[in-house]
Amino acid sequence: MKLNVPLAILATASGASAFWRMECRGRAGLLRIDPLVSPGEVGAHAHAVHGSSGFNEKATYDDLINGDCTSCAVTQDKSAYWAPGVYFKHSNGSYELVDQVGGMLAYYFLNKDASNPGGKITAFPKDFRMIAGDSLRRNYTIAGQDATQKDPEKSLWAALGQTSQVDLSQRAIGYNCLNYDIAPEPSLYRHYLPEKGYLDANCKDGIRIEIMFPSCWNGKDLDSTNHKDHVAYPDLVQDGGCPQGFDVKLPGLFYETIWATNNYQGVDGEFVIANGDVQGFGYHADFIMGWDDEAFLQSAVNTCTNLSGEIQDCPLFNIQSEEEQRSCKISVPSALSQEKVVGLVGDSLPGNVAIQYGPGPATAKNPGPQTATVAVPTVSYSQGVTSSGYPGLVFKETTTPSPIPASTPSSASSPEATDFAAAAAAPATTPAPTAPTDDGKYEVIRTEYVTSGNVVNEIIVKEAVEYVTVTTTTVTVSVPAKRAARREAAHAHRHLARGHGRPRV
Numbered sequence: 001m002k003l004n005v006p007l008a009i010l011a012t013a014s015g016a017s018a019f020w021r022m023e024c025r026g027r028a029g030l031l032r033i034d035p036l037v038s039p040g041e042v043g044a045h046a047h048a049v050h051g052s053s054g055f056n057e058k059a060t061y062d063d064l065i066n067g068d069c070t071s072c073a074v075t076q077d078k079s080a081y082w083a084p085g086v087y088f089k090h091s092n093g094s095y096e097l098v099d100q101v102g103g104m105l106a107y108y109f110l111n112k113d114a115s116n117p118g119g120k121i122t123a124f125p126k127d128f129r130m131i132a133g134d135s136l137r138r139n140y141t142i143a144g145q146d147a148t149q150k151d152p153e154k155s156l157w158a159a160l161g162q163t164s165q166v167d168l169s170q171r172a173i174g175y176n177c178l179n180y181d182i183a184p185e186p187s188l189y190r191h192y193l194p195e196k197g198y199l200d201a202n203c204k205d206g207i208r209i210e211i212m213f214p215s216c217w218n219g220k221d222l223d224s225t226n227h228k229d230h231v232a233y234p235d236l237v238q239d240g241g242c243p244q245g246f247d248v249k250l251p252g253l254f255y256e257t258i259w260a261t262n263n264y265q266g267v268d269g270e271f272v273i274a275n276g277d278v279q280g281f282g283y284h285a286d287f288i289m290g291w292d293d294e295a296f297l298q299s300a301v302n303t304c305t306n307l308s309g310e311i312q313d314c315p316l317f318n319i320q321s322e323e324e325q326r327s328c329k330i331s332v333p334s335a336l337s338q339e340k341v342v343g344l345v346g347d348s349l350p351g352n353v354a355i356q357y358g359p360g361p362a363t364a365k366n367p368g369p370q371t372a373t374v375a376v377p378t379v380s381y382s383q384g385v386t387s388s389g390y391p392g393l394v395f396k397e398t399t400t401p402s403p404i405p406a407s408t409p410s411s412a413s414s415p416e417a418t419d420f421a422a423a424a425a426a427p428a429t430t431p432a433p434t435a436p437t438d439d440g441k442y443e444v445i446r447t448e449y450v451t452s453g454n455v456v457n458e459i460i461v462k463e464a465v466e467y468v469t470v471t472t473t474t475v476t477v478s479v480p481a482k483r484a485a486r487r488e489a490a491h492a493h494r495h496l497a498r499g500h501g502r503p504r505v
């Protein structure tokens with residue numbers, strides 16, 4: 001028996017912005033359909049799809065709502081969430097789907113528009129849809145910046161002229177190198193998929209791919225021709241101010257998927273995203289609103305503001321088991337029923353997508369020869385740190401964090417509530433977390449963050465396992481300005497064993 005008992009959830013003195021983290025433990029499908037880009041047809045490349053079983057080649061709101069189930073935790077959420085899969089190309093030319101770990105997380109950040117802080121957050125309307133990212137992009141080019149330089153501090157972006165939508169959309173993609181033995185990297189820190197040698201040497205728990213959607217809306221169009229022009233990023237990607245003409249603030253959607261690139265440690269070959277992109281600049285993601293219904297989503301936006309981010313802390317949500325999430329599947333259209341997309345898939349990517357290198361854009365159909373990989377900054381391991389600056393600084397840290405205060409429970413079955421409010425109020429001296437198993441009894445099972453104004457809080461969830469009574473207690477502490485999201489590694493590994501994708505033998 002397992003009890004999760006959050007003992008203390010603490011905000012900073014200045015308050016923190018709310019969010020919830022939609023868990024979609026099931027992958028509803030992995031297949032080559034894309035109702036936004038290729039409505040009614042077979043899509044160009046394979047996507048991992050989460051959410052409603054009603055997803056199809058030309059899915060509408062009604063199709064999603066009428067699906068029998070959702071692969072996400074909240075039964076009122078029959079939205080569709082999808083993004084490309086990740087493959088490994090063996091040195092003999094065979095492609096193999098990389099195992100996806102733990103499904104998908106879709107964060108709903110409830111950040112206000114910084115240029116209208118008194119304004120509200122408007123729920124996605126019925127059938128609202130959008131795409132983040134550009135599947136054909138094959139370079140990282142930010143105005144006025146040498147591509148081999150790291151991102152400057154977020155607070156400087158505007159002054160450097162780096163807040164155009166195309167700049168922001170490239171910074172909305174992140175590849176987080178996972179190593180659960182050390183403190184996590186900040187999100188949206190590295191904007192390219194590291195090469196295999198780097199992954200082998202550093203990312204022993206795989207790679208987490210992150211993408212932030214635009215969250216400023218023109219207030220009228222549910223979609224646009226390129227599925228992007230009706231929305232825009234606030235000027236710091238995840239927060240900041242909305243541009244003129246896009247002053248309806250939506251929840252900030254942020255997807256995370258983890259891919260077990262570590263299963264190929266020491267194996268010759270390279271990773272490639274399903275759209276034929278080896279460096280990851282063309283990562284993208286899609287969303288169709290399928291909440292039942294818009295008014296419900298608006299109530300959730302207004303009331304699900306517990307800073308824990310836990311969907312369990314929102315009284316409106318009906319939560320189904322992980323088993324139910326995993327059993328929800330979309331039906332594969334007959335045109336694709338014979339297509340191999342999981343495990344070893346043959347000597348090309350699904351859809352016969354060719355690898356296309358940059359820096360020029362990929363072509364939608366098969367390419368002519370292009371050059372090669374493009375120069376990227378050398379972005380090595382790094383942790384987020386406290387800063388007196390803007391929350392974005394968590395994406396670009398400069399100092400070495402000090403250890404987290406020890407949380408010393410009096411016993412595993414009755415841990416003390418650990419209060420770090422004082423530390424949180426004084427970011428300059430804020431401790432950062434240590435490695436996950438700092439005190440033996442408590443294992444950090446995940447971290448998440450909330451931001452507000454100029455403060456970012458990391459919430460570290462620790463789990464103590466008491467073997468004798470088989471009781472589990474969760475202690476939640478909050479420290480500022482350490483941005484991370486450690487997922488439930490233990491759970492995720494269990495999923496692997498019986499989950500989607502290539503069965504492990």
Ligand SMILES: *[C@@H]1O[C@H](CO)[C@@H](O)[C@H](O)[C@H]1NC(C)=O
Pocket residue numbers: 090092093094344
């Ligand atoms: C290529 O190599 C992989 C990994 O060793 C193997 O599983 C696969 O069967 C090989 N493919 C062919 C066509 O030999």
Ligand SMILES: *[C@@H]1O[C@H](CO)[C@@H](O)[C@H](O)[C@H]1NC(C)=O
Pocket residue numbers: 006009306307308310313
């Ligand atoms: C937030 O949720 C926690 C449980 O995780 C609960 O103890 C706390 O009272 C909630 N806070 C609010 C403001 O509802």
Ligand SMILES: *[C@@H]1O[C@H](CO)[C@@H](O)[C@H](O)[C@H]1NC(C)=O
Pocket residue numbers: 136137138139140141359360361362
């Ligand atoms: C970089 O990518 C963009 C978007 O695909 C493209 O417009 C631009 O031409 C590319 N830059 C170079 C140097 O090819």
